[in-house]
Amino acid sequence: MSAEVSQEPLAAPARTKRGHARGEVIYRHAFLVRLTHWLNALAIFILVGSGLNIFNAHPRLYWGSKGDQYDPAWLSIDSLAGPHGLPRGVTRIGWLRFDTTGVLGWSHSHGHWMARAWPTWITIPRFQDLADARHWHFMFAWILVINGLAYLAWSLLARHVQRDLWPTESDLEAIPRSALDHLRLKHPTGEEAKRYNVLQRLAYLGLILLVIGMVMTGLTLSPGIDAFAPWLLDVFGGRQSARSLHFIFASLIVFFIVVHLIEVVLAGPINEVRSMITGRYTVRPERR
Amino acid sequence: MTLITRRSSLAAGLAGSGLLLPGCSRIFGATALTGNAAFQHVLGFAQRWTLHTQRFLLGGGQLARQFRPSDISATFKANGTLHPGGEAYAQAAGEAFADWRLAIDGMVARPLSLSVAELRGLPARTQITRHDCVEGWSAIGQWTGVPLGLLLKAAVVLPAARYAVFYCADNLEGEPAKGGEQAPGQYYESIDMDDAFHPQTLIAYAMNGRLLDVPHGAPLRLRVERQLGYKSAKYLQRIRLTDTLAGINGGRGGYWEDRGYEWYAGI
Numbered sequence: 001m002s003a004e005v006s007q008e009p010l011a012a013p014a015r016t017k018r019g020h021a022r023g024e025v026i027y028r029h030a031f032l033v034r035l036t037h038w039l040n041a042l043a044i045f046i047l048v049g050s051g052l053n054i055f056n057a058h059p060r061l062y063w064g065s066k067g068d069q070y071d072p073a074w075l076s077i078d079s080l081a082g083p084h085g086l087p088r089g090v091t092r093i094g095w096l097r098f099d100t101t102g103v104l105g106w107s108h109s110h111g112h113w114m115a116r117a118w119p120t121w122i123t124i125p126r127f128q129d130l131a132d133a134r135h136w137h138f139m140f141a142w143i144l145v146i147n148g149l150a151y152l153a154w155s156l157l158a159r160h161v162q163r164d165l166w167p168t169e170s171d172l173e174a175i176p177r178s179a180l181d182h183l184r185l186k187h188p189t190g191e192e193a194k195r196y197n198v199l200q201r202l203a204y205l206g207l208i209l210l211v212i213g214m215v216m217t218g219l220t221l222s223p224g225i226d227a228f229a230p231w232l233l234d235v236f237g238g239r240q241s242a243r244s245l246h247f248i249f250a251s252l253i254v255f256f257i258v259v260h261l262i263e264v265v266l267a268g269p270i271n272e273v274r275s276m277i278t279g280r281y282t283v284r285p286e287r288r
Numbered sequence: 289m290t291l292i293t294r295r296s297s298l299a300a301g302l303a304g305s306g307l308l309l310p311g312c313s314r315i316f317g318a319t320a321l322t323g324n325a326a327f328q329h330v331l332g333f334a335q336r337w338t339l340h341t342q343r344f345l346l347g348g349g350q351l352a353r354q355f356r357p358s359d360i361s362a363t364f365k366a367n368g369t370l371h372p373g374g375e376a377y378a379q380a381a382g383e384a385f386a387d388w389r390l391a392i393d394g395m396v397a398r399p400l401s402l403s404v405a406e407l408r409g410l411p412a413r414t415q416i417t418r419h420d421c422v423e424g425w426s427a428i429g430q431w432t433g434v435p436l437g438l439l440l441k442a443a444v445v446l447p448a449a450r451y452a453v454f455y456c457a458d459n460l461e462g463e464p465a466k467g468g469e470q471a472p473g474q475y476y477e478s479i480d481m482d483d484a485f486h487p488q489t490l491i492a493y494a495m496n497g498r499l500l501d502v503p504h505g506a507p508l509r510l511r512v513e514r515q516l517g518y519k520s521a522k523y524l525q526r527i528r529l530t531d532t533l534a535g536i537n538g539g540r541g542g543y544w545e546d547r548g549y550e551w552y553a554g555i
Contacts, residue, residue, distance in 0.1 A: 032442045049318070058424035065355070065418060068425035070363040125319040127467040130422065131548030133332075134321045139334035223420050224342040224554025227350040239418065239426050285293065 026194055033160065036151040037276055040211075043144040044253060046136060049124030051250060059105075059117030061247055065238035073246070079106040079115035087115060139219060150209055164196055165205050171179035171198035187267050191288030193287075207256050210249050216247040251281035297478070327427050339552040343482065346554075351488055352513035355416040360496060361427040364419070366503030369458035369475065372523050377457050385507035390491065396527035397444035404507045410434045412459055422549065423515045433492030437485040440529075444547065445481075448528040453478040453536060454510055456457055457523035462547055470547050477521040478533055478541040478551070479512055488513040491524065516553035518544045 006085070015078075029037075060073035067073065075093050082088035089105025091098045102108070107119035109126070120126040124136055155161045178198045188197055196204070219225045219233040220242035236242040262271045268284075275281035307535045371377075380388050385404050393399040414432040436550045440452070454477045462470020483489055492512040493500055500506040505522025512519040519542070533539060538546025 046318070054424065058421070060425070066360060066361050066428045068361070068363075068365040068421075068427050070365060071363070116544075125322045127465075129322070129465045129548070130463075131465065131544075131550075134422075134550070135328075135331035135335065135548075136318070136322070138338060139331050142334055142337060144337045176435065221420075222555040223352065223418075223516060224346060224514050227352045228345045230353050233353060239420065243424060244306070 023189075023283045023285045025280050025282050027279050028194075028275045030154075030158070030160070031279065032151070032154045034276055034279060036147050036154075039143065040124045040151070043140045043147060044257070046124055046140045047144060048250060048254060049122065050136035050140070051246075053123040053125065053128065054130060054137060055247065056117045056123065056128055056129045061244040062240040063237065063244060064240055065233070067240040075247075077105045077117035086114075121202045141215070144211070145215055148215070151209070161205075165201050165208075167198050167201045171201060174198050185266055187284075193283045197252045202257070205255065207253065210253050210256070213249045214246060214253070215250060217242040217256075220245065261273040299358065332359075335552065337549050338550075338555050342552070342554045346514065349482075349486060350514075352417055355418065355428050357416065357430070359428045360416060360430055361517075364427045364429045364495070364504065365421075365425065367421060367462050367517065368520065370503045372456075372458035373503075374459075376459075377523070381462045381502060381506065388507050388525075390508055390524055391526040392439060392443045392529075393526070394530050395446040395449035396440075396529050397446060398442070400439065400443050405492060406492060407434050407508070411438065413487070413490060415490070415511075415513070417488070417511070417513045419517050419520070422544075422553065430496050431490055431492040432494035432497075433508075433511065435487060435511075436489045436491055436527075437487065439491065439527075440484060443527055443529075448531050449481070450531045451478045451480055451529070451533055451541070453528045453530055453533070454521045454524055455523055455526040455528065456521050460543060463550065469480075473537065473543055473546065475521060475523070475543045476537060476542065477519055478536075479515075479519060483512055483514065486514070490506035510549075514554055518542070518549065519553050 006070070011154055033221070035055055048066040059077040060067070061075040062073055073092075075091075077089070077091045079087040080090045082101075087101075087106045088099055089101040089103065089107065090106045100106075103119055104117060106113065106115055106116065110121040117126060123133070125132055152161075155165075175198055181197075187193070216232065217236055219229075220236050220239060226233055226239065231240060236245055271282050300311040322513075376449045382391075388404050389401050390404075390407065391399070391401045411434070412432055413435050414430060416428060417426050418426050420426050436452070445491070458475045459472055460475050461472045464470075479489070488511070492505075492509050492511050493507060495504055500509060508524040509522040510520050510524060530536070533541040533551075537543075540546045541551045542549075
């Protein structure tokens with residue numbers, strides 16, 4: 001363990017067979033960050049899968065306090081009779097209407113077609129089961145909350161948030177350049193690679209806010225918590241609004257994960273994944 | 289050269305993130321785990337944790353939010369049993385439930401049997417509350433009825449009693465679950481003394497200013513406002529006070545509970 005708190009750099013720049021400098025190895029991720037990262041990843045994975053199974057029990061979203069089949073939904077996923085009497089999957093978002101047959105609304109599993117909003121391959125458990133999906137969801141919600149609180153408490157006390165995540169003034173000024181670099185798939189090297197760039201900082205802070213938003217909107221769906229903290233209903237504009245926001249925040253988290261994984265691959269997947277397991281990260285030498 | 293490498297790694301990244309999504313359940317064997325008794329025990333641990341946390345937070349008997357008349361749903365979705373069926377119920381409905389009685393027995397010093405008319409003669413409470421179905425939808429309605437606590441005081445609940453169990457006139461079909469269909473059964477529910485004596489817990493006989501209609505539970509239904517809709521049992525016939533839920537039907541304290549749902553439905 002003592003090696004893990006040693007000062008960077010851990011090793012002199014390694015050399016490839018051909019003698020090129022491969023960059024120095026630094027200690028990038030603290031143990032607690034690595035542990036909570038993977039627990040968080042597991043919890044979110046299961047929460048999304050079980051959440052979509054729960055969504056399937058009533059695949060419509062509303063704004064305000066109330067909303068059932070008689071109220072206008074801003075999003076719905078249905079199976080409707082198609083032209084030849086064959087069902088089609090129809091997803092509606094506001095005025096937009098999409099034929100999503102095969103994925104949303106009307107999909108198949110093992111050659112058997114069925115009416116369900118989200119298909120079997122994405123939900124936990126695979127079969128439609130609201131009771132079990134709720135058990136999964138609430139257990140991993142507890143894990144997410146405890147894990148998240150441990151991360152936040154440590155990150156604030158160890159000044160991880162203040163030092164590594166909160167953007168500096170010069171960071172903010174560099175947003176356009178950083179955005180351009182990301183679009184050109186250009187990743188920082190040398191000294192610059194030893195710290196999070198500004199878009200990384202904003203993305204990670206955004207994720208923290210999204211997870212807090214997920215927990216808060218999730219709690220607002222609980223009639224018991226609503227009696228204890230009715231202000232939650234006012235913050236989110238009613239229980240059905242909270243349910244809609246719960247879905248929107250989850251979608252944004254999934255979007256974050258997709259971008260995150262793409263960036264990991266682009267920045268060097270082995271180095272990146274290793275750094276989140278052992279903490280050690282190889283900095284690529286300065287680009288000339 | 290480097291650009292091409294990056295493009296190909298971008299493609300690999302997209303493929304990788306795509307590959308991760310399919311088979312959410314398969315990756316962790318979640319579907320198989322769901323059927324595992326030991327894992328269900330772990331899941332049950334989280335349920336008890338939720339119950340104890342909420343009981344701790346709700347120790348002060350906080351009220352569920354009450355709404356304005358303008359918030360009432362134009363059409364309040366009726367769910368579960370829409371008509372209990374059977375000759376006895378049809379006859380009772382035909383007689384406007386004149387002979388319908390609600391029994392209160394079990395661990396009480398003074399068992400009661402009350403007609404609907406007698407209940408309507410007792411002090412009433414009217415409240416406009418939100419009904420949250422476990423499926424995810426909500427509807428707002430106005431309920432009028434006798435606070436259950438009032439009836440339980442009249443019946444003198446014995447100190448050892450821990451639960452009020454509600455027996456209903458309807459037999460309900462199950463739903464698809466665990467890849468199959470559930471067995472039908474007689475509807476019943478149970479709550480603990482915290483909720484039984486909560487001021488908003490009613491034996492309701494009217495909805496939105498009119499006597500309850502059949503789809504919404506005529507002539508009597510329960511309202512438990514800090515829990516999900518399945519706790520608010522319809523077509524009430526009997527309330528039994530007991531110190532244990534074991535031995536009553538599936539032993540888990542309710543029709544949906546016997547089919548896997550949480551007994552504590554405050555979440």
